[in-house]
Amino acid sequence: WQRLRQGLSRTSGQLTGQITGIFTKRKLDEETLEELEDVLLQADLGVETALRITDALASGRYGKDISPAEVQKVMADEIARVLEPVAKPLELDLSHKPHVILVVGVNGTGKTTTIGKLAAKLHSGGLKVTLAAGDTFRAAAIEQLKIWGDRTGSKVVSTKLGADAAGLAYEAFETARADGADVLIIDTAGRLQNRTELMDELAKVVRVIGKLDPDAPHTVLQTLDATTGQNALNQVEIFKNVAGVNGLVMTKLDGTARGGILVAIAAKHKLPVYFIGVGEGVDDLEPFEAADFASAIAG
Numbered sequence: 184w185q186r187l188r189q190g191l192s193r194t195s196g197q198l199t200g201q202i203t204g205i206f207t208k209r210k211l212d213e214e215t216l217e218e219l220e221d222v223l224l225q226a227d228l229g230v231e232t233a234l235r236i237t238d239a240l241a242s243g244r245y246g247k248d249i250s251p252a253e254v255q256k257v258m259a260d261e262i263a264r265v266l267e268p269v270a271k272p273l274e275l276d277l278s279h280k281p282h283v284i285l286v287v288g289v290n291g292t293g294k295t296t297t298i299g300k301l302a303a304k305l306h307s308g309g310l311k312v313t314l315a316a317g318d319t320f321r322a323a324a325i326e327q328l329k330i331w332g333d334r335t336g337s338k339v340v341s342t343k344l345g346a347d348a349a350g351l352a353y354e355a356f357e358t359a360r361a362d363g364a365d366v367l368i369i370d371t372a373g374r375l376q377n378r379t380e381l382m383d384e385l386a387k388v389v390r391v392i393g394k395l396d397p398d399a400p401h402t403v404l405q406t407l408d409a410t411t412g413q414n415a416l417n418q419v420e421i422f423k424n425v426a427g428v429n430g431l432v433m434t435k436l437d438g439t440a441r442g443g444i445l446v447a448i449a450a451k452h453k454l455p456v457y458f459i460g461v462g463e464g465v466d467d468l469e470p471f472e473a474a475d476f477a478s479a480i481a482g
């Protein structure tokens with residue numbers, strides 16, 4: 184929570200400054216509302232949420248004096264309302280053995296790190312976890328996953344560099360099943376430079392896993408980097424279409440994050456946000472809390 188607050192402090196500091204600038208000794212009218220709307224859009228909150236906030240302010244307070252603190256309170260409340268429906272815990276259906284979690288996202292957004300943190304969480308909850316090094320294009324990704332496997336006591340199924348990712352996923356599923364693993368987490372490639380190839384590969388991974396369990400992958404988790412801003416919206420669009428994403432993790436919310444985009448994504452895509460990443464360490468994966476996040480943004 185402290186790290187999240189710090190990570191979002193640039194966003195919240197900017198918003199606080201701008202809101203104070205607009206509403207000091209001025210009434211809530213067409214002009215100030217328009218200025219506020221611009222500020223909210225600059226913070227990546229999205230048109231829908233910006234309008235929610237200005238509408239909530241205008242109803243009842245129009246033409247009256249309003250303090251910057253009151254504006255921030257309404258903003259925090261409205262953002263929390265947008266985020267509440269997507270703040271859901273990740274639920275595993277352990278009647279499936281293993282429950283398969285496919286992790287997708289653009290390279291560098293934190294897939295491998297998130298897999299490691301998640302494996303640690305599940306392992307400490309008493310579950311047996313298997314990891315599949317499905318990013319068969321990057322030697323570093325395979326090595327990194329092996330390190331996380333050692334660190335979290337999880338078996339890692341890997342193959343040689345350049346091998347077929349779907350074949351590896353299939354093999355990992357069979358291994359996890361034979362071992363009686365509760366959860367299989369599959370890493371994937373995220374090379375957006377060659378989108379057709381990426382789409383084909385991910386679609387094939389999904390298809391092949393479905394042969395072993397028609398409901399698998401049960402969870403398709405996409406990682407988003409909080410420092411990328413608007414681009415994250417497009418990334419969700421792409422991976423939702425290609426891989427059927429049904430849950431999100433926003434990483435790098437420590438540092439100098441631009442968290443506003445998560446609000447825009449929640450309003451547009453309505454996908455559950457299971458966790459947030461607040462550091463590179465094994466314990467730096469937190470459940471997503473709507474009210475905490477809203478107040479960290481609103482300042």
Ligand code: GDP
Nearest residue numbers: 290291292293294295296434435460461462463
């Ligand atoms: P991948 O290419 O999607 O598998 O991304 P990685 O898991 O390799 O992560 C890319 C970089 O981001 C690495 O240096 C990670 O340590 C770092 N990283 C991942 N998650 C977080 C986070 O929540 N906070 C910070 N500060 N760094 C992170």
